[in-house]
Amino acid sequence: MTLPAHLLNHARHEAEYLLREVGGARAVVVATVDGFDVAHARRHDLEASRMAAMASSIAALGQVVAYEAGLGAPRCMIVEAAEGYVIVRSVPRRDHPLVIQLLTDRTGLLGLALQQLSRSGQQLEAA
Amino acid sequence: MADHKIVFAGSPGAGKTTAIGAISDRPPIVTDVRNSDSSLKKDFTTVGMDYGELDLGDGERVRLFGTPGQARFDFLWSILATNALGLVILIDNSRADPLQDLGLYLDGFKHLLPEVACTVGIGRTESHPSPSLDEFGDFLAERGLICPVLPVDVRRRDDVLLIIDTVLAQAEARID
Numbered sequence: 001m002t003l004p005a006h007l008l009n010h011a012r013h014e015a016e017y018l019l020r021e022v023g024g025a026r027a028v029v030v031a032t033v034d035g036f037d038v039a040h041a042r043r044h045d046l047e048a049s050r051m052a053a054m055a056s057s058i059a060a061l062g063q064v065v066a067y068e069a070g071l072g073a074p075r076c077m078i079v080e081a082a083e084g085y086v087i088v089r090s091v092p093r094r095d096h097p098l099v100i101q102l103l104t105d106r107t108g109l110l111g112l113a114l115q116q117l118s119r120s121g122q123q124l125e126a127a
Numbered sequence: 128m129a130d131h132k133i134v135f136a137g138s139p140g141a142g143k144t145t146a147i148g149a150i151s152d153r154p155p156i157v158t159d160v161r162n163s164d165s166s167l168k169k170d171f172t173t174v175g176m177d178y179g180e181l182d183l184g185d186g187e188r189v190r191l192f193g194t195p196g197q198a199r200f201d202f203l204w205s206i207l208a209t210n211a212l213g214l215v216i217l218i219d220n221s222r223a224d225p226l227q228d229l230g231l232y233l234d235g236f237k238h239l240l241p242e243v244a245c246t247v248g249i250g251r252t253e254s255h256p257s258p259s260l261d262e263f264g265d266f267l268a269e270r271g272l273i274c275p276v277l278p279v280d281v282r283r284r285d286d287v288l289l290i291i292d293t294v295l296a297q298a299e300a301r302i303d
Contacts, residue, residue, distance in 0.1 A: 036164070061176070063158070
């Protein structure tokens with residue numbers, strides 16, 4: 001996996017931004033669409049490489065479900081669990097498509113998390 | 128209609144997606160994305176699952192599930208293999224250590240192997256004859272497993288159907 005340095009820097013910046021700014025954020029991973037960890041930030045001892053692989057699987061499954069349902073390209077996949085949320089957002093760059101995975105507890109607002117994740121996704125798409 | 132579930136596992140690039148596409152009666156569902164791993168000589172790779180269906184007639188249908196080959200996706204293997212009747216392990220004989228590859232999937236599916244019919248398909252044997260089919264058989268026997276080992280060209284529908292037949296025949300023998 002080889003990504004340009006400026007994209008790696010942007011990915012690190014956005015991972016740190018989301019961990020800092022999203023209420024209840026536990027971990028953020030930016031990954032390639034085939035499941036490699038590009039950048040991560042975390043408050044807990046989570047295995048970033050495993051999170052990256054899972055993020056790419058969730059994004060790919062979400063994509064195929066959305067297309068099969070005739071809903072077009074998906075932007076976001078949300079897993080609501082008892083203790084929090086897993087949110088995966090696609091970053092459809094033409095050269096290096098990416099995914100962002102955000103793990104939060106329930107202390108923050110889901111809507112705000114989605115908004116901030118959307119902002120980071122757009123930043124990475126334009127980087 | 129009686130549904131049977133067969134899971135395809137095996138090395139990245141061995142042709143799991145192609146094999147399912149070769150025999151599926153409907154356009155297969157695929158979750159291929161652009162590959163960024165330079166150690167794999169392919170443009171796209173499966174990161175979620177493949178899905179296809181094969182109608183056997185007489186109200187029997189096989190549902191075909193493909194798994195991602197890379198070990199980083201092993202969390203999906205047991206999920207996709209739940210309630211499977213059979214397991215097909217496809218090995219690419221052109222890779223550096225095909226026997227080690229087989230060992231990875233035997234370990235990854237070790238909880239499933241005592242319960243399901245398993246067939247091992249070896250690809251690219253014409254250009255890469257070593258290890259031989261006998262060596263694969265010996266490798267399985269060392270682990271206490273007896274599974275058919277067949278050469279396969281996953282692009283050929285008949286080759287893949289033969290593997291499915293082999294899995295179903297074993298499953299039938301287990302029931303008997």
